[in-house]
Amino acid sequence: MKGDLQQLKTWLNNNKVTEVECLVSDLSGIARGKISPTNKFLAEQGMRLPESVLLQTVTGDFVDDDVYYDLLDPADIDMHCRPDENAVFLVPWALEPTAQVIHDTYDKMGNPIDLSPRNILKKVLALYTAKNWKPIVAPEMEFYLTERSPDPDYPLKPPVGRSGRQETGRQSYSIEATNEFDPLFEDMYDWCEAQGLDLDTLIHEEGTAQMEINFRHGDALHLADQIFVFKRTMREAALRHNVAATFMAKPMTGEPGSAMHVHQSVVDLSTGKSVFANEDGSMSELFLGHIGGLQKYIPETLPLFAPNVNSFRRFLPDTSAPVNVEWGSDNRTVGLRVPESDPQNMRVENRLPGADANPYLALAASLLCGYVGMVEGLNPSEPVVGRGYERRNLRLPLTLEQALECMEQSTMVKEYLGQRFPAAYVAVKRAEHENYKRVISSWEREFLLLSV
Structure with missing residues (x-):
């Protein structure tokens, strides 16, 4: 050993x-x-x-x-x-x-x-290696900054920035709103540099005090390790500045959820060229198969992208999150977006994983679904042009219970990940959900206490 x-x-x-x-x-x-x-x-x-x-x-x-x-x-x-x-x-x-x-x-x-998340990702990557392929991924991590709150019964609030004021309203891509927390992010960047994390850009996302960090594209296992470390780092940097950083999928009522978008592509190990594009720059059959696999198998692996009961609050209507596995070119209203790019960078962006997902399992599931679609030669649906939120043909399970049942019954998951892992994962998530059901919520106290 x-x-x-x-x-x-x-x-x-x-x-x-x-x-x-x-x-x-x-x-x-x-x-x-x-x-x-x-x-x-x-x-x-x-x-x-x-x-x-x-x-x-x-x-x-x-x-x-x-x-x-x-x-x-x-x-x-x-x-x-x-x-x-x-x-x-x-x-x-x-x-x-x-x-x-x-x-x-x-x-x-x-x-x-075979219960280890890191080993599960390694098992999926070995499937690609056996085909002389290498997946390339680029994750995008969204998260909220909030006031520190010792009482979980109280809703979270945006933190006070350098100006001494809380942020109000939504400030997508605002430089000034991001600069409110410059001292915090300076520490975060210094710490990430010391750790060798491959950070790219920082942006202010749509929600109040919601941020996004993009990672440079690279090896899937190395980037899963980096996300695992980054989440610890971000939380520690926030605490040093007397605020909190949360990767909950839906931490605040009325605000957008937080995602972990995953850009993924595949190169041929012999040539280093993308297998997703033909010589003329058009989408290859392997690329269309990859998208078809994501469409077919994401519903069966959804608990690996949305692991908590809170995760499914992000998929409610009008929450700025995709609620289906439709796909389209440069379309952010569908679950699977194909960004405009040159042929070598042809890729699909899986917009369904939540920021609360285990990075090893989310990357493993996303790459596995695409891999199976490639080897099975699946065909995707017609791409969506225009708004895709209301599309209902390729909807996802609406609750954690439904999603766990789909995963439990999936022959694909058992074939590629073994019998023990999905059984263990479903058991853990059901135990958590049973614990959740025992807690009486503030909604129940507010609307039922004196009314029914």
């Missing part, structure tokens, strides 16, 4: 790192792991964690015992976590020189754990 980790050892020594955060992503995208002194980390070259960590819900609970023991060893055995030398980042906000190292998970025989 162990290697020499010489590259990692040199990096830790050069950066005078005294402490290492050993991380894995659980199904919800939460960082789990251990914090270790550097000497101990290098001596052990990894860590062990209970495999049950991967079945923990966002509330810290676990699935029912019957499901738990169907999926895991009854002895609650450990998994072996091995550091990836290509997934090492500084922790710039730490008081002592600290690194965060993302680990891969294996069983005691050295086999990848």
Whole structure:
């Protein structure tokens, strides 16, 4: 299980790192792991964690015992976590020189754990490699800045900026509104540069104090790691400036939701050329198959893009989010947009993933749907011209319960991702939803308390 980790050892020594955060992503995208002194980390070259960590819900609970023991060893055995030398980042906000190292998970025989989100993405990428293809992705992360709020019963409010005033109204692409939080974003950019994150542009999105960070296009696994780290970084930068950053899909009533749009393309490993464009620059059959696969299989994998009950609030009518898997050229009102570009950069933008999605699973699902469409030679529907919000032929499941049922019944998901992963994922999300149903909402108290 162990290697020499010489590259990692040199990096830790050069950066005078005294402490290492050993991380894995659980199904919800939460960082789990251990914090270790550097000497101990290098001596052990990894860590062990209970495999049950991967079945923990966002509330810290676990699935029912019957499901738990169907999926895991009854002895609650450990998994072996091995550091990836290509997934090492500084922790710039730490008081002592600290690194965060993302680990891969294996069983005691050295086999990848099939419940690990990072391993799921690796499994999908291996499908492309077997075809001599390489996917290229460019994620766009939306999020809100809000006042810090210790009481979850109170609605969130926009934070106070440099001017001493809260933002009012919607300020899409406003430079001045973005500059209200310059000190925060200066820290964020400095920290991301120290970590080697490939950030591109920062814009003010449509919502009040809603922002978007775009990442440069590149390798899917590396960018999933970067998003995993960026979300921690953004939250820490906000806290330093006494505000909060949230990646909830729909944190504020009456405001647009937050998405993680994914631009994706595929190149031939032999030539480096895009397989999505013909020699004359037109869309290739493989590209149309990729879109057809997204259209057919996104409804079966939707919980990987919209993992929480809150995620589906983003898909309500008139919320500026696509509610179907229609496609169109340079059309932001459909779920699958084909931006105008030169042939080498021919791509599709999947606009359905929420900012709350686990980046490993969202990228895996988006690339898997497109891959299956390519190998099955699927044909997409006719592209939408004009407004696509009202199109109802290719609608998505409307609730988390419906989406989980679709995923549970999907033969495609089981064929490519195995039997255990979808069963575990659905079980975790159902446990979370059961927890949600036990909480009485402010809407119920406001309208039902004295009226029914």
